[in-house]
Amino acid sequence: MAAHTAYWAAVLFLSLIGVWGFPTGPVFNRDPVCGYKSCPATQPSMLNVHLIPHTHDDVGWLKTVDQYFYGDRNEIQHAGVQYILDSVVEQLQKDPARRFIYVETAFFYRWWRRQNQATRKIVTQLVNEGRLEFINGGWCMSDEATTHYSAVIDQMTLGLRFLNDTFGECGRPRVAWHIDPFGHAREHASMFAQMGFDGFFFGRLDYQDKGRRIRTKEMEMLWRASDTLTPPTADLFTGILPNGYNPPDGFCWDQSCSDAPIRDDPDLEDYNVDQMVFKFLEVAESQATWYKTNHIVMTMGSDFQYENANMWYKNMDKLIHYVNAQQSNGSRVNVLYSTPSCYLQELHRANLTWPLKTDDFFPYADAAHDFWTGYFTSRPALKRYERESNSRLQTCNQLEVLGGPKSRRGPHGEGDSDTMRKAMAVAQHHDAVSGTEKQHVAYDYARRLATGWAHCEVLVSNSLAVLSGSDAPRIYCEGLNISVCPLTESSQKFTMTVYNPLGRAVTWSVRLPVNGTAYSVIDPRGKSVASEVIPVSKATQLIRRDRGYAMYELVFQVQAPPMGFSTYSISMLQTGPPAASPKFRAPRTIQNKYLKVTFDPDTGLLTSLSNLETLQTIKLSQNFYWYNASDGKNKDSDQPSGAYIFRPNSSTPFTVSKTAKIETVQNGVVQEVKQWFSPWISQVVRLYEDSRELELEWTVGPVPVDDDLGKEVITRLDTDILSSGYFYTDSNGREVLERRRDFRPTWDLFQSEPIAGNYYPVNSRVYIKDDANQLTVVTDRSQGGSSILNGSLEIMLHRRLLYDDNRGVGEPLSEPGENENGLVARGRLLLSLSKPATAADTHRPLAQSMVLQPLLSFQQGTLHPNTKLEFSGLQAALPPAVHLLTVSQWEKDLVLLRLEHQFQAKESKTYSQPVTVNLQKLFSTLDVLGASEMSLGANQWKDEMSRLDWKTSGGENMKPRKGMKGTGDAVPWEVTLNPMEIRTFLLRVQQR
Template structure:
């Protein structure tokens, strides 16, 4: 069976041996005819009762569900769902929407069968509607697309299997994330959503859109997919996600209830009606149709739903009663999908947008660009966990039933899957939660990986034909691995989760000075750097690092044997060095020790390149222009010039240059054999605050590339967008923060280019960055702040731990490539995938048995270079979910931007494909049944 990908098209398939992955709907499509009637000659106000339930923020996800720690925040999700269901049953006109499947899943499991049947009836009748439907409402700036797709699939699958067609959300709903990524809109369109609503948009953007009635638009979310494949109707909600002022009737609110007994002194119906009519008519001035939407709810509201519904019933009754006196306002209980249906029926044309909604500011000096980097250690751990999850899912398929229950016990992938899904929440990987909540996210990821390690061990034992104990070393980034530090002989298993062969450097902590490695190309031994000794503290004692290159087949593993020589003369001298001059050459300034140039020896390109570390003073909130300080969300330096970290340099062996810039900033510059990328391993921290000054630490690359105020960043790791300093495509920007107002999220890569040269920087986690001068690219690495930014966390972003009580130390890597612009993507796209999905190293002490299989590939052959295997996971007992994507944009490569054919019957080496069915991106709808609303763009309104 052949599948053809068209440029950036993703192909999603169920490879079914027996059975079907989709539930058959038990409703009779009542859910799609459940919208209340509207009046064509009136202003129809769609009242949408809702709650916004953060999957962790000020409290952990468990504390929010149970209503624990109410001294921090009064919130209990289980009571919200109890109360809402009870109130929906009392009046069939009432409606409610729910978003976060992570919470609903917990609540559902605790209900009796009779209550579950009652809830199913509410869903079938359209009285309880699910919107968005992911495990969480994901962040859009700091998430990678593969993790977003996974968490959406997890939530939507549960809804599909539980409620059938009537449980399938038709509207994406991101009312709280702090800026909006184009790639998210593209993914939502490919998941089958008819529309997308959100609440936060830049204050200048909103003002312009309100004036021009462009708060509802058509978002063209891909430059490669043929319209309308990635087109998505998008609506900006009028009050964020809150009700209009004066009309909040939750137990957490202070607004007066509707007092409708005329015999009582405080009767207020006339006042409420008058105020509401004014609010509705004012809102209508900013929208195009005779339909407007009002979000009647907010954070963790409806714990006592009777308060809301009793007052909403009265509001609808008394406002609509005025129609007999000539009022042209009609109120109704509604849902986002019902509202969207009315907008579609209006058959209008809509303004077209092609860029994204970053950066976001809610006031002149309040740019929410700090969270692009906040909690960089958690951001890295989330990215590593994503790689581990994909490996776990793949080996569960390749190893078969033995992977779940084998010689190492019972393992599972679902624990890590759910932990990763929670981590995508917009107050999780974003870094905008309280410290104890961040700790909880990390703990969940660690526990999930422990479950997966059992599964991975079982799978590898099955595929190798050996039950030898498998050991994991999760702290190799700080040169800690008890086995390699102590053992004289051990084997290294290298599993490659990519569908292409990979060559990858391995660095292992050892205490000897002479080692042999079979089936590897080089065996240099380096002394452990001072910065590594500092950062590992007392967690390891290796004096040296053994470094060698490994090669692993696509979707498979290879094995390397390492042994210690007692005498150095037995170690062949020809293996002590690695030729570094095949692809790249790096030069350093002899006076400063800084990078001074980079050359591509293949293409004969050379650029000037200087790299240094700087830090911005964080605003304390005492500036003359504004009292806004830097915090977890907001980046606000108090000056426009960063301070230079003092610098020194020290040369090591040929392959590395070790630089120490200050007691708290160091770097290793590395160049590996056969590598087309220069590695910069940075270590930052503990950031000093003894001067009572918060600091935002950056690295800046200054080049000779002529950029003309332009630079480029990726969107959630996929398509790339052009950025221009002090410019917004959709409105005339009044720049008030020249640094923070030019920062954008970088999920996997950013680059500078002119007609001749392109310098690409691949990151190992999501970070914020900018180009503030021509030819310059800066990336924020670490933040340590002393003040809260007044956005609800009520806690300074001042991370420490038991190991680092004096402040968190963070280590990461940047990878630099230099190419011609026409071919740069051929290098940086595969490199970015390698950094996201790194090989998994496993270890076995001593010798392996002779019958052990040392090499394996799950594929018959590597996939074409343009095709990425995004997902291979067990769906049910007899079927697996496979996602293949064409990973190149339509115009970025002369070679790899072409359509590609993949023969699925000849894809896997161990699986027999007996049947294939194509699904939408989120795997909750058959592709040929996915029918979305069609929308018409206005002519001449494209914003690029």
């Protein structure tokens, strides 16, 4: 991020000198009147209608981020964000009663940087007076189904920090605002609560749920968003907006709308004030029957509106004037300009009891056959790239801290983490990683991530040079998953550095493309590492085409210390004779000391999985299937499958093949069964020597569409586990929620789509269990999944569709891939069989290791004898229950640290206990001189964070607890984490 404002420097200094033992003082001579203090007066005896002028500005969708900001490519969609902000600021100055809210910090940041000092002064005054209010505050409005919590926290932190730096306390949002995401995750509500938000408003929920809530006046509730965190830590007041995020019918006054303006000259023939007032009063009275108080909200705006803000405000001014004038005739309706936080304050003042919500809002359907569950899997390659980019960003952040200033300007040039941080933040948008954008926009998201990594790559190389003492050029191979790496393919001697971003040591299996047939691998301590050379599979050769020429893969296992690296030396020993050819036969078993896997010798398919440590065995059959996508010509509905909607035209999937052609490789390092199901689907069943989980590496595509329907491709695992219709999925990678087929916890479901209506987002893991066994599947990206049959799990891997689903994107989801033949996607599933009581001990850290994977870098030849081959940034590995969530440079000598307890309460007999970490003894190369605790979003001191309290239907008055006394000053070096708790600290450090 650019250099921070003088304001933040002052706030930071004045706050932190309290940490270091100096007196604090005020930042402003007077407190700005913003936030709740700036709210307009309401009428207690009337129905108060809060008009909320707003614009919803997608950070990419039909156009790229740049095109939306500048107003380019208007033949696709007329939208120009810079003009919206120009126009709104101009109109707000004309009347102090006017209000406006803005959400997407990514756009505002870009606009702000282009303003002169005069405009900045005007905007700052509008913010300080509460007339321009920031809501939500993240870099974007993130998707809730396909995002990982760590990336969501990062993008929220980026946006909130900019607002804090620029406007101080008046820039701090008090309300979360997710009006457009397609279903809502419980973990998002939990994160928002821990960031200090008082409330949360959204627009989309299942049509059956909404109908019930309207009838029972439960459109507003208290969402208890954690089974583990002590209330009200994760409690969040939540409101459902009445009209999505659009204005009521007939009251849209944007240049993109066609509704009639208010024509108030009585001499004109088409004078319509009486008509408009009557209609508005009718709408207000009707809407009031849905809600419990004498306050209702109307969202006055929509997608990319207010380019000509004068049109909106001129008509709303008239609406307010003429409707309120009816009070003299006995009307009880009072209309006012307002904001979501001002509306929320009135609900709080009502002091009512609110219903309690404990599950989530998935899946989302807006009609009987229109389930928005396809986007859980849409664009699988982009979803994987985003997840991989998140891992690289965390590595980049950590090495920026460990390497110090030389990491940014060092022997390999000038690098930065900001470019990657912003690219990842944009990728969290609800039309980005969700896969619901146009194809050219998807390319732009990927390009941004690639550009971000190019900047981080320099920083990482500089930092590793500082820490290791080797300035030799480093190579990062992007195509290892398809056996492409020019350096390893051509070199007889090279070194490989493995950086591990986790807070615990890892063992990792490495596969490098090579052309020799025997190699020596030496670890950092001079010991020989067992390795094998196996042929590159035909499937991989077909995917990589002419991008690489390696004949073989060198396979071995590496170890890397916590938040540190290990460097391995690799030398070719021979180029011939070739490695042993694979065996073309169906094996009956593959086995290591932990697992045993059996196959049917006739079909080549899996038949069982055994855990040899716990003496468990389950029947396990796995295969690939597809659902034919609906083309919209069904008798029940004309809804086709598309980027958003999953709608199979039958509940029975088609089997790709009942048999698989087999090729096996078995040696002392790895055992592989390569399966070919069709020309477009293959798989490797892989068991490494020291692995406690079975790896399924799937390759799907190009998906054939010559049937003119399109396909939704799944893999299904059928077992003898007695799951009884229950299965379990994670929420944004954190807490696990119980799912039940054809059931919703909060209403009596009429199930109209037995497949799509049972799909849920799987961000990191899904499992089924009975009293004896639990089968957990850990994914390498976000995907849709379900348990349609008892004892079965299915995961959607790929989608290729021929029809648009009429939700706005305007094109079919048919990714062209290479040579326009269709996208080929490759990924991994990890299968873990365990006892239900101890399953979390395994799948929690396993899921984290899939999210934060080691980064490999390569150097040609041999290293200087004085090169440091092993390094850990921590003095010792963190306790098993503790996850190192964030280590990031904040300012000079200041580091942002987040520590997370990664287990739920009662989830593990061993690890679901409080655990203590000493901050002063954490890092090996940094002295921690002071620490102050912050909110999860890192924009408030923890002890200053105070939230509104709410009464629930259980009768308790949930009063938010303030942070521990003194946490805004110095925290004790010993900090305790309770289950599912994330604690955020700003550390003052000094390089040793």
